[in-house]
Amino acid sequence: MTTACPCCGGIETEAAGAWSRCRGCGHRWRLPGEAATVSYQRLIARNDTTSPDFRRKLRDRLDTLEPLLPAVSTTCRVLEVGCAEGHLGEALKALCPMVYDGIEISRDAEAAATHLDTVYRQPAAEVQAPAYDWLLAFHVLEHIADPAAELSEWQRLLASGGRMVLEVPHESGHPLLASDEHPEHLHQFTLPSLLCLLQRAGFAAEAISGGHYESAVYPDNIRVTAHRRESAESRQDRLVARFNEKMGNRPFLVYGVGGDFRNYVLPVLDRLPVLELLDSSAEKWGTHCAGRVIGQYNPTRHRNAPILACSIRFQASILESLRKQGVPDDRIVTLEEIYGY
């Protein structure tokens, strides 16, 4: 029977030993019944936390997470899916105060509970909690039969502006092994398959890196930082809010009706309190754009309203022109200020 690829949805698949392989994204997967059935509830002490190997793994993860810490505050909420004994959370909480919860199905949950705030010993689908700002999941997804369903639960637990950091073995996880036969593992991700899965699950990847260390037999792992993909409507709402904030919540004039106006203002023009469109070029005066007549700056009629200097490329000449016409700088807002990050 042919089943669609769980990552890209492609139906061109082939058998590769005990695995199915997608010809599109290269993903390999098998059903739980095709691997040894693992009872996670009974497992314990899955890490030798005193070994140099464990410390190397922890260091590798902290190298990615530590630079993110200044952005968090005491109200920051973190959920680590598959938190094992809770040592990553313990290390992060020592660096920055935060609420750090974990999900751990195995008996390691008992050890984790001594380091973390709340440890859920149940699947993510059964966890009910206020939204988290960060969701971390190191070496979880390759264990789960339906990774898309799992990711949708993670979406549910993540705040709208929240971020996720996840890591999985890159293919076999080792450059000398052609396949990963670990009985707990149901997926062998490729870079395209992981990115396809995230895209289809509603996440946008913002950083991706390879070669991360998990253990001697899994030294090659992919790590991705991603956030929930924002809808076009939500982005537009935030852009309109940005315009209103920067223009002092007042009706304003647009000065400069060219390519940047069409690209960066016209898409939301109907939602902005634009009084008039103005341009320094006499050739444009009296012509129409977006159903409005383009006019000339009038120092008397336009003396109070804030002005959007509406060109990135010609910003300097627009500012010079406005200053010559007696417009003080505190009435001028540039397109750079609207869009600048």
Ligand SMILES: [Zn+2]
């Ligand atoms: Zn695929």
